[in-house]
Amino acid sequence: VRSILAPPAEAALAEAAAPSARLSLVMPRLERRQIALGSIMLGLGCIPFGFGRQGVFLGAYIAVWAMLELSIVVVSGYAGLISLMPFSYVGIGVFATGVATSLWGWPFWLALPFAALATVPVSIAVGAASIRLKGLYLAIATLTFSNAMGETLFKWDAFTGGQAGHTIERPAFGPIDFSGGKGFYVISMLTALALVWMVHGLKRSKAGRAMLAVRDNEREAQALGINATKAKLTALVVGGAIAGVGGAFYAGLLFNVAPSGFQSPLVEIASLLLVVWAVIGGIDSAFGAFLGATALIVQQQVFAGAEKLFAYIGVYAAVVLVSFLLLRPGGIVQVVKIQSERIRENPVRNVPITAALFGSQIFFIWIIVKFASGD
Amino acid sequence: VFLGAVIEVASFGLARGAVFALLALGLVLIYRTTGVTNFAHWGVGLMGLVAYFLLTEKASMASPLAAAFAVAACAAVGALAYRVVFRHVKRTNQIVLILIALGVAQFFAAVAAMGLGFESTTVVQAWLPVSQVNIGDSAVFSTQIIAAAAAIGIGLAFLPWFRYSRTGRALRAVAQNREAASLAGIDEHRYSMIAWAIGSALAGLALLLVVPHSAGGSGGVITSVDTTPFGNFLIPAFGAALVGGLVNLPLAIVGGFVFGLAQEMLILAPTPWRTLRSIIAAIMIVALLLLHTERFFVAKAEQEALEA
Numbered sequence: 149v150r151s152i153l154a155p156p157a158e159a160a161l162a163e164a165a166a167p168s169a170r171l172s173l174v175m176p177r178l179e180r181r182q183i184a185l186g187s188i189m190l191g192l193g194c195i196p197f198g199f200g201r202q203g204v205f206l207g208a209y210i211a212v213w214a215m216l217e218l219s220i221v222v223v224s225g226y227a228g229l230i231s232l233m234p235f236s237y238v239g240i241g242v243f244a245t246g247v248a249t250s251l252w253g254w255p256f257w258l259a260l261p262f263a264a265l266a267t268v269p270v271s272i273a274v275g276a277a278s279i280r281l282k283g284l285y286l287a288i289a290t291l292t293f294s295n296a297m298g299e300t301l302f303k304w305d306a307f308t309g310g311q312a313g314h315t316i317e318r319p320a321f322g323p324i325d326f327s328g329g330k331g332f333y334v335i336s337m338l339t340a341l342a343l344v345w346m347v348h349g350l351k352r353s354k355a356g357r358a359m360l361a362v363r364d365n366e367r368e369a370q371a372l373g374i375n376a377t378k379a380k381l382t383a384l385v386v387g388g389a390i391a392g393v394g395g396a397f398y399a400g401l402l403f404n405v406a407p408s409g410f411q412s413p414l415v416e417i418a419s420l421l422l423v424v425w426a427v428i429g430g431i432d433s434a435f436g437a438f439l440g441a442t443a444l445i446v447q448q449q450v451f452a453g454a455e456k457l458f459a460y461i462g463v464y465a466a467v468v469l470v471s472f473l474l475l476r477p478g479g480i481v482q483v484v485k486i487q488s489e490r491i492r493e494n495p496v497r498n499v500p501i502t503a504a505l506f507g508s509q510i511f512f513i514w515i516i517v518k519f520a521s522g523d
Numbered sequence: 524v525f526l527g528a529v530i531e532v533a534s535f536g537l538a539r540g541a542v543f544a545l546l547a548l549g550l551v552l553i554y555r556t557t558g559v560t561n562f563a564h565w566g567v568g569l570m571g572l573v574a575y576f577l578l579t580e581k582a583s584m585a586s587p588l589a590a591a592f593a594v595a596a597c598a599a600v601g602a603l604a605y606r607v608v609f610r611h612v613k614r615t616n617q618i619v620l621i622l623i624a625l626g627v628a629q630f631f632a633a634v635a636a637m638g639l640g641f642e643s644t645t646v647v648q649a650w651l652p653v654s655q656v657n658i659g660d661s662a663v664f665s666t667q668i669i670a671a672a673a674a675i676g677i678g679l680a681f682l683p684w685f686r687y688s689r690t691g692r693a694l695r696a697v698a699q700n701r702e703a704a705s706l707a708g709i710d711e712h713r714y715s716m717i718a719w720a721i722g723s724a725l726a727g728l729a730l731l732l733v734v735p736h737s738a739g740g741s742g743g744v745i746t747s748v749d750t751t752p753f754g755n756f757l758i759p760a761f762g763a764a765l766v767g768g769l770v771n772l773p774l775a776i777v778g779g780f781v782f783g784l785a786q787e788m789l790i791l792a793p794t795p796w797r798t799l800r801s802i803i804a805a806i807m808i809v810a811l812l813l814l815h816t817e818r819f820f821v822a823k824a825e826q827e828a829l830e831a
Contacts, residue, residue: 230621277809283617284560285812288761295758296805413751420625420752427622459641462633469626473619474611 193337197330204333208401210445211333211340215394217426217437218340218347219387224423225432226356227383228363229278230287233294235418236302237388239410240267241395243307246314246405256319256400263396267388270297275381282366294419298411308407316399336397340438343390347434350386359383424469430479439480450513460516527661532787538667538733540783541674545729546760547775548678549722554769555698556718557605558614562624564726565757566631567604571597571727572734572745573638576647586650586735594727600631601723602716609719610712628752635750645745647735666736671780673732677725678776685772694718699825729756759786762808768817770825782807 196207216238223231244266248259270293277289302308318327319335326335350356358379361369366376399405408414421444429440447461476482487505490498546564553561561567574596578589604627612620639645651669655662685691696704697714705711733756737743748755759782766778782804789800796803817826 224618228618230618232625277813280815281812284621285815287560287562287621288758288765289809289812291753291758292762292805292808296801299801300799413748413753413755416753417751420629423622424626424629459633459636462629462636466626466630466633470608470623470630473623473626474608477619 189341196333201329204329205401206445206449208329208333208336208397210442211336212394212397212401213425213441213445214340214438215336215343215397216391216422217429217441218343218434219391219394220422220426221347221387221431221434221437222350222359222383222390223387224426225436226351226363227359227380227387229380229383230283230423231274231290231384231387232287232416232419232423233274233290233297234391234422235415236294236297236410237267237270237391238395238398238418239297239302239407239415240270241392242399242405242410243302243309243314243407244392245396245399246309246316247307249317250309250314256317256396260319260393260396264389264392267392268385271384271388272381275377275384278380278384279377291416294415295412298415302407302410302415311406311408313404313406314399315404318400318403332400336401339393339397343393344434344438347390347437351432351434355379355382424465428465428469428472428479430481432478433481436479436481443480447513450517464512464516527659528791529788530658530661531663532791533784534663534667534671536784536787537671537780538664538783539787540780541670542729542733542756542779543760543763543783544674544678544776544779545725545732546756547763547779548681548772549725549729550760550764551767551769551772551775552694552718552725553722554764556694557609557715558617559609559620559624560617560769561722562621562753562757563604563627563631564722564760565730565754566628566635566752567597567601567723568726568730569631569635569750569754570600572647572730572749573635575650575731575735576639576645576745579648579650586648590650590731590735593731594724597727598720598724601726602720604723605716605719610715625752632750632752639745639750643747646738646742647745648742649735650731651736653736653739664736664739666732670732670736673728674776674779677728678773682773690714690717699822758808759783759804762804762811765808765811765816768815768820770817771820774820 193207196203199206216234219237220231220234223229223234241263244263245256245259248254248262249256254262274286274290274293278286281289308314318332320327324331326332351360358369358374359382361372361374362376362379369379370376409418425440425444426437427440428443429438430436447465472479476486478485483505487498487502491502546568550561550564553559553564571593575586575589575593578584578592579586582589584592608623608627609620612623614620649666651666654665656665656668657663685694693704693709693714694717696707696709697711697718701711704714733743734745734749735743760779763778763782764775766781767774785807786800786804789796789803791797
């Protein structure tokens with residue numbers, strides 16, 4: 149396991165992976181773990197039902213944001229391309245779905261692959277740029293792209309449905325109707341989990357390993373016979389398609405999306421938010437994307453109520469991001485891995501430390517809420 | 524009549540160009556000495572604006588004095604950002620550097636929203652003398668001329684200083700080869716901090732030149748766009764810095780004026796061009812990126828050090 153961001157993380161991850169690698173019976177253990185993980189997730193997935201309409205809406209919101217974060221995991225986490233336009237991709241998905249369902253009268257299920265396909269031309273354009281532009285140059289180029297798309301594509305009324313936007317019909321599948329709150333939550337969460345599973349699998353596949361190799365050292369990868377251009381392009385197309393699917397569900401969730409959210413400066417804010425929380429979750433892990441999305445939505449709810457609180461959460465998120473990048477670049481996923489490994493080694497010492505870590509975060513959030521609602 | 528319109532639009536372009544030029548100058552200085560693509564540049568500048576707002580509105584300080592304090596505050600914030608955060612990141616890890624800069628940008632944008640009291644728009648007073656100057660039959664604001672003159676003046680003063688002064692030479696030494704510079708007794712962290720302080724002060728000055736005078740004679744308005752992490756100016760400022768490949772200082776200033784004038788002058792162009800202004804800017808920036816202009820300006824060793 150190689151970590152994208154820094155050598156200390158790499159060592160720690162290798163350390164975390166070592167004990168299971170030593171056992172010869174890795175597979176059954178993994179499967180048991182997967183079953184346990186699956187049942188935990190199923191249990192967690194039922195939580196929103198306990199909170200009525202608001203609960204399932206937020207559940208679906210988390211699922212949709214998880215899909216959006218997954219696209220960043222593929223593009224930035226796996227292939228190491230810093231794209232500052234993820235939310236523009238989402239916009240393409242949103243309005244492609246809008247055009248297909250409300251203008252052409254397609255069912256949602258047909259609009260979904262259409263939304264994914266609609267992102268491909270943009271991915272190819274970015275891919276063409278990424279052949280020559282590395283690191284910061286690509287970051288600036290994508291920022292420029294998203295700005296330009298906001299001024300053109302997302303101001304094109306035939307595509308966006310004007311200021312009012314399109315009204316999107318939620319999915320129905322034969323006799324089963326997913327258009328209610330609960331149904332939509334179930335279908336979007338299932339889609340998100342399927343995507344998590346696919347993105348997780350991608351990491352182990354040939355294409356995924358090529359991406360990781362290109363990310364770690366492009367020249368070395370090419371010397372080993374890996375086609376770097378193909379790997380980057382694959383990452384961009386796959387990531388873009390996931391963002392397109394996420395956009396379709398985003399449109400379905402909100403029924404109606406106005407184009408102004410995809411124009412400067414709102415699009416930059418949203419893209420930044422996506423990237424920041426992908427890093428906090430764990431940028432090279434599919435589960436991390438899910439964790440990042442959950443953390444984001446949960447915190448947004450904690451801080452909901454006033455616009456005022458949003459600035460506090462901005463400060464908090466930025467501090468968390470920078471400390472994660474400096475200390476635990478693998479994000480929440482890495483923290484969980486390291487802490488659970490440490491607890492296994494020395495429970496007496498590390499259970500309190502972990503509890504203190506977790507508790508201090510709750511405390512900080514509580515302080516912020518207290519402080520902000522006080523004045 | 525047409526010439527008058529051209530002059531009026533050109534003065535807007537020059538003022539805008541001055542802001543781009545000052546921002547680009549700071550971007551180049553910070554990138555060249557510390558290897559950080561400073562996506563937080565606008566955010567740092569915002570801190571100066573917030574300081575200016577607080578000093579003039581809450582402490583009712585005289586506005587020119589408040590502006591001076593605000594620029595100094597920006598320098599301090601920039602130095603602090605380097606000391607607390609960027610110093611601890613290896614410059615070889617570009618992805619982390621970019622992500623951290625984005626986080627810092629978000630931090631400052633949020634702090635700015637707090638400092639301004641969560642209003643969607645905030646009115647601030649002007650600190651430069653505002654009057655209308657008539658050139659032929661067209662009226663131009665004095666603040667626009669002052670902004671352009673300030674950018675050109677700072678550029679003209681800065682370049683020889685960077686080239687010949689002791690500090691300037693040390694900064695260039697750190698940029699060209701950190702190890703050799705350390706061996707020669709130059710404290711790289713100290714000079715990196717100086718670069719951040721100067722670059723951030725320039726960012727603060729850039730914002731103070733444009734925002735408090737955005738509404739002509741009646742002061743200026745800090746809009747909700749201004750308090751976003753990148754504002755409206757950071758992308759073109761990057762474009763301007765890229766004219767000199769993110770490493771060449773004089774060309775960054777020239778690039779600033781090119782982008783500012785192009786953005787405003789295209790308003791006079793016939794319809795298809797006028798509406799495609801952002802596309803034209805995007806094409807210009809991407810073309811500059813694809814040209815890899817930096818290879819014309821720095822030695823191969825320094826380029827490799829930057830791209831490490």
